[in-house]
Amino acid sequence: MDYLNIDGYRIPYPNGFTIEKQLRKAAAYTTMNGTEIADVVGWKYADAQLKWDTLLDADLRNLLLATASSVIELTFEGLDGETVTEQAIVESCVNTKTRFRDSNNRIVWKDITVSLSFPKSH
């Protein structure tokens, strides 16, 4: 995918972003020989951090607008390459430290990150 979709805003796809699955376990305990036993209640997408090396100013502003509400709807590339749309919670602010002008005199931001978590249990 080239673009991420957050609440309707198109943002360039974060660098090297791959989503991971996590099992939701309940009633877990450890047996006498160290084995972990549990009931698997479902799975969810693991907490993720979206990272960009660089983003144009216009894209960053879109990202800020998109993540203004704490609960967003994110469309991303799933594990098998399919397109997934899922609700996510914005856990952190959009972080960035460096701003510079590129060779075409456009404002570019560096090292942008934002943390998300996925509440839905499958």
Add this chain to the structure above:
Amino acid sequence: MATIREENQKLLRQPLKVECGMSVKLDDINEISIIGGGYDNYAGDVSEQVATPIYMDLSNGGFVNDGFAVPLEEEHPGIISRIAPLTLVVYMDNPDEVPPIVTIIGTEDGVLKTWRFTRQVCQIPGYTRKIITHIVIGYAWQFDNSNLISCDVQLRGVETTCDNPSLQMSEIEIKGYEPNDITDVISQLGENYPIWYTSGYLGDMSEIRRFYLDGQISWIDKVITIRGVDATKFLDKEFAGTYLGNTSAIMTGGLNQLFDTYNSMIASAGVDAEYTNELLNEAYFNNRADAVYLPKKSIRELIAQASNLFKLDETATDSGFNMQFNYVDAGRPKLTISKRIADAVETIDNIGELEITSEPQIKEIRINAPLTFVNASAAIKTDTIQGTVFEELSEPYYSFTASAGTITRLSPTTYKLKSTTQRSITVSGRKIALYDPTDDGSNTPFIYQRRDEYRELLANGRTIELNDFYGFEGIWDTSETVTEQLWAICNQMAAVSPITYKFKWRGNPHLQPRDHINVMINGSAVKMTIDTMTLEHENGGLVSQITARKGWI
């Protein structure tokens, strides 16, 4: 279809389905008619959507299934509508009366739903398929995995200890999501409303366990908390005390009578228990001139005592002591008097947090009067014996003076001796002599002479005292004297292991207290009998804490 035993073999198992709830019947349903939507017999894929059983409990004013939520076919319980709105009309005895509240529980397109109406005509709209399983004039709550927050069940029964065990109550606590403000409702409610619980996988759900509301329901932050106890609560009722004796060789024997008496005791307390009376060798137990004395106590204490008396002897043959008086409630009261079937035993693996406790072995068992005993001789002719001295012949004989006790004649050959001072009779070798000093010596006194069987169980250990012990005679064989029978019981008690285990396990809701299990510890299977068991459902998972005694008792 997954089964609990299969899933328990896996490290990560599927979450269990939990279904539980409570009915609060405020008024008797008089008549309900169903209009529109129709109701049909369905076959095919409807059973895949839902398998909600009818939760019917007739004891203590439980919800009576009057035929309005009738199972149309066994696998399709409830009123099933076509894909259409459904109307139910409730008719009260007084036609001018409006039902205070009607609660209808069922599923709509497979999702659990509750509808509440405060009018006679209850219209459930929507072109959806509805299956109604429960109608109450009053309130009802039903929880499943979609709206249950946690469910904590503590199952207990007669304790496995030999030291005067008690019959413990089992408890349940349900926390569910209830978005409506029910503070007014809670204030109107009384006690003992039926609560049910079942869990497992579709196709392998546990038998429904029934509890009764005990204490106030609470509703905080849209969470309703319901607490209940099992029917053991109602067994605190007192039993008058009786002597079950018969001298007729034709009538059924004392053991049968005893069992039947227990069954009617439990029924008289309002508990709807299931009972089976499959004696392994009927010919052996019928036609015996047996007698049992049941003291005046609460039914709960009597049951606990009887369970202590009759323990399983795995090695015994049909004619031996392999009878087991077994009453277990834990939500499904059942009275049995037959040997357990070893094949059904579950092997439990993957336990955690194991604690092993041991108490000292039993060295001696002391039994408190009253005792009844058969007088084999005709020496004692009078009905009551006053002023007779029962001498201490020589160590280790005990004696009673008439002022320190009373003797009552129960039948031509049976007397009851009751000591008014709590004199204890130690079975491990003591004897009682009973004779009439006015006797000219032509009649032989009756003496228990079992000295050769005397043996101290162990040099060290603890002493058990059984108070208000049953008086009985000839339960198994009239040719045996009482000491032999008491000794046999004491042998069984002494053989019960002093080792108890406590561990954590993922749980199986089919199990209950007194069940026999095999537990893998360090690679070998250890036989155990469950004493208490919890079923803790939370966050979608189930964990169980079990305490058990070593051995199958």
